Amino acid sequence: MxxxxxxxxxxxxxxxxxxxxxxxxxxxxxxxxxxxxxxxxxxxxxxxxxxxxxxxxxxxxxxxxxxxxxxxxxxxxxxxxxxxxxxxxxxxxxxxxxxxxxxxxxxxxxxxxxxxxxxxxxxxxxxxxxxxxxxxxxxxxxxxxxxxxxxxxxxxxxxxxxxxxxxxxxxxxxxxxxxxxxxxxxxxxxxxxxxxxxxAREIPGSGIGIDEGLRERVRSLASEGPLWLYLPTYRRIGESAGVVEHVDFAALDSFLAERGAFLLVKAHPFERLALDGDLQRVIRLPTALDVYPLLSATDGLLTDYSSILFDYLLLDRPLVFYPYDVERYRAERGFYYDYESVTPGPVATDFEGLLGALDAAMTEDANGTDDNGYASERARLRERFCREDxxxxxxxxxxxxxxxxx
Missing domain, CATH: 3.40.50.11820 (CDP-glycerol glycerophosphotransferase, N-terminal domain)
Incomplete structure (x- = not known):
């Protein structure tokens, strides 16, 4: 503690x-x-x-x-x-x-x-x-x-x-x-x-501590195709398995290549995440990185229980949720709100479901449609949880x- x-x-x-x-x-x-x-x-x-x-x-x-x-x-x-x-x-x-x-x-x-x-x-x-x-x-x-x-x-x-x-x-x-x-x-x-x-605006000094080469690479990736960000939360429940046990990053890399998309992955500062060096579409960010100056360059967010989901509502862009251990997490850690009521996007609990959820979100975003009502859900939650000035x-x-x- x-x-x-x-x-x-x-x-x-x-x-x-x-x-x-x-x-x-x-x-x-x-x-x-x-x-x-x-x-x-x-x-x-x-x-x-x-x-x-x-x-x-x-x-x-x-x-x-x-x-x-x-x-x-x-x-x-x-x-x-x-x-x-x-x-x-x-x-x-x-x-x-x-x-x-x-x-x-x-x-x-x-x-x-x-x-x-x-x-x-x-x-x-x-x-x-x-x-x-x-x-x-x-x-x-x-x-x-x-x-x-x-x-x-x-x-x-x-x-x-x-x-x-x-x-x-x-x-x-x-x-x-x-x-x-x-x-x-x-x-x-x-x-x-x-x-x-x-x-909302450019803030002088916001890039301090962020490697300019990394910022340029992120901007370049965003110009080449859909750019998503994966931010899993920090787990401290018993012997909970980590992200690598629930994500086949090689298969995910192939999935992204088929769609011309990229995925930035940032682990919590207190966790280590080792990825295969042969990945072309999955890019690991430094764990200590302040990711906020980069968020506006992304097209969507993949997360689970991280509080960043509420901040990301201000960008009004698609979200996908991958709470692979949601029942255990609910029992051992608990939530302040009903999880299903504050997740305005597809929710997957296994890897195959994750690929389907990402495919649906990327397709819907590319077509500019809101067939599942996620945009209206984001608006509802934004009004509740965000100060919009x-x-x-x-x-x-x-x-x-x-x-x-x-």
Whole structure:
């Protein structure tokens, strides 16, 4: 279990972080924090990505009176950001610790360890999170959280109660987040997710960390034929079999060749996916890649339980679902919504069914038809789960200013 994320942390690490957080919270009563110094971090400090990335870029571009600083435990991230003119520090360097101690606002995507948990006590804590939850998370995931040690559960409870603002994609998810984190629903603001702003306009800096050769290849593939993206979710249920046991990638490669199509495959950052080097139509993307700047180049999405399905609704393009272990996943992990009611596209549970579903979706998209009513289903879910204005980053800023001025 984690404080606010996917990768397990030791109980000692969690408790130490809480003690440090409490200590700096007390110190902040004496040494005032700077409300115009905002620090950002993501994915346990390992990457420049997700909602924190896009909000950081927005603040840098539109708020000269604010000092936005990116903190990372990955020195290459710091070097890259500095080379593009942004202020960034190694989290545990003297400058990084000093900035973390004085910042008035802290932005996170997974946990307080996205920056430095021990330095963030007393700052306004803004949890941007990393997706609309379809699968149950945190306290709502019975085997993932409630069976943990007393120390772990106490640290988790402490951490969640220090969230001052949690952003959500829409009002529809307020209840799920309040239940998962056991927090006051009023802490949750349906601002929409900053990462989705990239669908509406070009965002300077959004390509940082993405190899230009890869971006060019994706653009080239999109010009040659239908380009789909496969994003399977991260499975942590018992001894669940991985994607490679359920996808015959050689057969899939032949299927795509017959249709002049391509498939980008991106595994979760915490999973490894080895593919045959002879594949011509199936292209593996780096697991740490921020895929959002590339989504607009794709023609369709293949997934299972990933929250990206809700973001992809904003592009209004075909979706295919391959939940090969749906009954086990439903029993062991669980969903917040009836799975069949939030999957606006063909659903397959075996490989042959997957090929049929992809064929139907690609044909329907090429013909511009909606014989199965999937377009209207996407519209229904988009209205329910997405904020459709084009500046979600600004909505987050407004929510932060409101709390700072309260």
């Amino acid at each position: 984690t404080l606010l994320g996917d990768r397990p942390l030791s109980a000692a690490t969690r408790v130490a972080g809480c003690i440090g957080h409490a200590a700096t919270a007390r110190l902040s009563r004496v040494v005032e924090r700077d409300p115009l110094l905002w620090v950002f971090g993501a994915q346990s400090g390992e990457a420049f990505t997700d909602n924190a990335k896009y909000l950081f870029l927005h603040v840098c571009a539109h708020y000269p009176e604010i000092r936005p600083v990116w903190l990372s435990a990955n020195r290459s991230v710091v070097t890259t950001l500095r080379s593009h003119g942004y202020e960034a520090y190694y989290t545990y360097s003297p400058r990084g610790l000093d900035v973390g101690r004085r910042a008035g606002v802290t932005f996170l995507t997974h946990r307080f360890g996205d920056v430095c948990a021990s330095c963030s006590g007393g700052a306004l804590a803004v949890m941007l999170w990393h997706g609309t939850p379809l699968k149950r998370i945190s306290w709502d995931w019975e085997t993932g959280y409630r069976t943990r040690s007393v120390a772990t559960r106490a640290a988790t409870t402490y951490t969640y109660r220090r969230i001052d603002l949690l952003t959500a994609a829409s009002e529809a998810t307020r209840e799920s987040f309040a239940s998962a984190f056991r927090i006051d629903p009023e802490v949750i603001a349906p601002t929409g997710y900053p990462r989705n702003d990239v669908f 084009e500046n979600r980053s600004e909505a987050v800023c407004e929510a932060v200013f409101e709390r700072l001025n309260a």
